[in-house]
Amino acid sequence: MIYDFSFILVAATLLTGLIWGIDTLAFKPQRVAAASAKGVAPDNIREPMLVEYARSFFPVILIVLLIRSFLFExxxxxxxxxxxxxxxxxxxxxxxxxxxxxxxxxxxxxxxxxxxxxxxxxxxxxxxxxxxxxxxxxxxxxxxxxxxxxxNLYINGERVKVEKNGSYRGHGYSDAELATEYLGDVEHHVLYLPRRAGxxxxxxxxxxxxxxxxxxxxxxxxxxxxxxxxxxxxxxxxxxxxxxxxxxxxxxxxxxxxxxxxxxx
The missing domain is CATH 2.10.109.10 (Umud Fragment, subunit A)
Structure with a gap:
């Protein structure tokens, strides 16, 4: 089990869902019955603050969890x-x-x-x-x-094709050598830095x-x-x-x- 942000999202989803679900099944009917006995309309019954927050946050946290877990992170x-x-x-x-x-x-x-x-x-x-x-x-x-x-990089005895492109003029390195590497069907750039002796x-x-x-x-x-x-x-x-x-x-x-x-x- 990995204790990272995904763990926090799962725990928060379970906690808010349990609070909302238990209240809906067990405590809300009791509040409605007690209020009805006093002549209070169901729409005027206030939820406990903890239940209100759980009901509000549960769908939001669940959506974020599903997107991060199964689509994009x-x-x-x-x-x-x-x-x-x-x-x-x-x-x-x-x-x-x-x-x-x-x-x-x-x-x-x-x-x-x-x-x-x-x-x-x-x-x-x-x-x-x-x-x-x-x-x-x-x-x-x-x-x-x-x-x-x-x-030089070799894969299964074959040297991976690399074309040198001269000095790198981008961010952070003034002495690096830029090259294009052909790795499988992918063409991409790599950097080579001057090495220390030995x-x-x-x-x-x-x-x-x-x-x-x-x-x-x-x-x-x-x-x-x-x-x-x-x-x-x-x-x-x-x-x-x-x-x-x-x-x-x-x-x-x-x-x-x-x-x-x-x-x-």
């Missing part, structure tokens, strides 16, 4: 590990039904809809700390042999069944599946597919207007 990007695709301060929508419907809190799948595709940008729960959400690009599917040598991020592993391998688009500044702290991500930890930026707000440059509404590719 907002997230804020807290780092630059997905630059240049996503910037620190981007607020995004995540499609919660891309890979199937899951019960909130329990996170168990109840309906299978689609499968993750190589190149998808996905929010997932960190395997070692499920209360923490990460967002990275899906690189390795179950059974894939992933090799990273320097700036530093290596080489990698060579096979993705286990039922797990996925993720990398950040900011290849030299991303804590992702290449690192022990993240590792392979089990299917049950997938939250959803990142689909669109709805706001960017990162002081002191906030907001960046031209990012609002951009699709995430």
């Amino acid at each position: 907002p997230f804020r990007i807290p780092s630059d590990s997905m630059m240049p695709t996503l910037l620190d301060g981007d607020f995004i929508f995540v499609n919660k039904f891309s890979y199937g419907l899951r019960l909130p809190v329990l996170n168990s799948k109840i309906v299978s809809i689609g499968e993750p595709q190589r190149g998808d940008v996905i929010v997932f729960r960190l395997p070692q700390d499920p209360a923490t959400n990460y967002i990275k690009r899906l690189v390795g599917l179950p059974g894939d042999h992933i090799v990273v040598r320097g700036q 530093e290596s991020r080489d990698y060579d592993e096979i993705v286990p069944a039922g797990h996925y391998f993720f990398m950040g688009d900011n290849r030299d500044n991303s804590r992702d599946s290449r690192f022990f702290e993240v590792g392979f991500v089990p299917e049950r930890n997938l939250v959803g597919k990142a689909v669109r930026i709805w706001l960017n707000w990162d002081l002191p440059a906030a907001p960046i207007w031209d990012r609002i509404g951009d699709p995430i590719r």
Whole structure:
């Protein structure tokens, strides 16, 4: 069980629903009968304040819970590990039904809809700390042999095509190299940073069944599946597919207007 905002919504929905339901079934008939005996019209009977609040908030909380659990959930990007695709301060929508419907809190799948595709940008729960959400690009599917040598990425023995585009002129980095990577059917940008002498991020592993391998688009500044702290991500930890930026707000440059509404590719 994961104690996050979804847990708070579920608890609030159950609490307000129980208060309203118990009052409707048990206490309201008693109030109506007592008032009728005194000649008071039913419309003039006041509900207890707790019941009034529960009746008012229950449908609102329930709607929010259903939307966040089964349709779309907002997230804020807290780092630059997905630059240049996503910037620190981007607020995004995540499609919660891309890979199937899951019960909130329990996170168990109840309906299978689609499968993750190589190149998808996905929010997932960190395997070692499920209360923490990460967002990275899906690189390795179950059974894939992933090799990273320097700036080269190999999947099942084939080098992933990359075209260098020169220096990056965007936000935050003045010495980064921009490139276009062709990952499956997805064409997207990646960043490469100058490395310190002797530093290596080489990698060579096979993705286990039922797990996925993720990398950040900011290849030299991303804590992702290449690192022990993240590792392979089990299917049950997938939250959803990142689909669109709805706001960017990162002081002191906030907001960046031209990012609002951009699709995430």
